[in-house]
Amino acid sequence: MGAMVTRKLGKINVEARAHREIGKAKPVPAPRHPKMDKEDLSAEFQEEVTKKDDRLHTLLKDIYVDSSDPLKHVDKGERIPAKWKEYRTTRVGHLSQLDVHTVPKGTISIIEALTLLRNHQESPKIWTVGRIAEEYSLELKDVTALVTYFSPFSVTVSPPKDRKALRSP
Template sequence: MGAAVIRAIRNFNLENRAEREISKMKPSPAPRHPSTKSLLREQISGHPDVKGDIFRKDDKLLSLLRNVYVDSKDPVSSVQVKDTGTPQEPKESRLPKGHHFNINIENIPIGKISIVEALTLLNNHKLNPDTWTAQKIAEEYYLEQKDVNSLLRYFETFEVKIFPLDDKKAIQSK
């Protein structure tokens, strides 16, 4: 209900108010400083031809302006210039190891591993730490030794444990 009242007040006599604003006199230029008025009068009285030159159209300049043709194009980015100048060397990469569950990974840069590979190597190291040492993992996946040591030290895979139900009152799973 309040919106209807506000809309009615806002639209009241809208056409007449718009017409009044349009018919108002256009704003006049800002007044000049009093010190410049006297200087302008002196210049105009000393050179009466200047006032005529200010408002007169120069046909020669207008014809030259008509002959000007401006054609603009977007600048070529610096990345495109670099690509056309020198061909980029292909980076070394390797094929992914293991099963990637229908993920379209064609190649992996050397020194990096996919998430599936990271989980696999963490799980292998957890199950068989004697056979899957940091040195063997670094050689297998083409990684640096310090990166593998950090990975094995700071990351761990989740382990799901199912405890046997000792309590008869517990809800049985279906």
């Protein structure tokens, strides 16, 4: 019911409202920039580009920049800054063209991770945590955590809580 009343009130005096809106002063747009001919514009820029400024040229000749940052000495306990990372070559897998060939020291590729986990799982007396850390340039605590908590080759089947849920045929 309210919509019907609002519609009827909106139609009252429509013509007078329209004349009032049309009669209002409109804002004056900002003046446009005077147009230039394309030939004048391109010639002006070409002249500006090819012109040699002697003052700037002499100032440029006076500038000499020589940068020689001393190499930072890194102790064994410190971390190497990102731009000076040491890289090592990886053990190439069976997909040699798709494999990563260099990785930063302290990291390993996926293929190397799977290989070292398999080697440690098959012969833990030969592939000890210390040997893996030395072979792949890793920290001992990282290798210990990797061998302890990551085992991609073991399958664990947990028994169902409800015997009715899984029945074998």
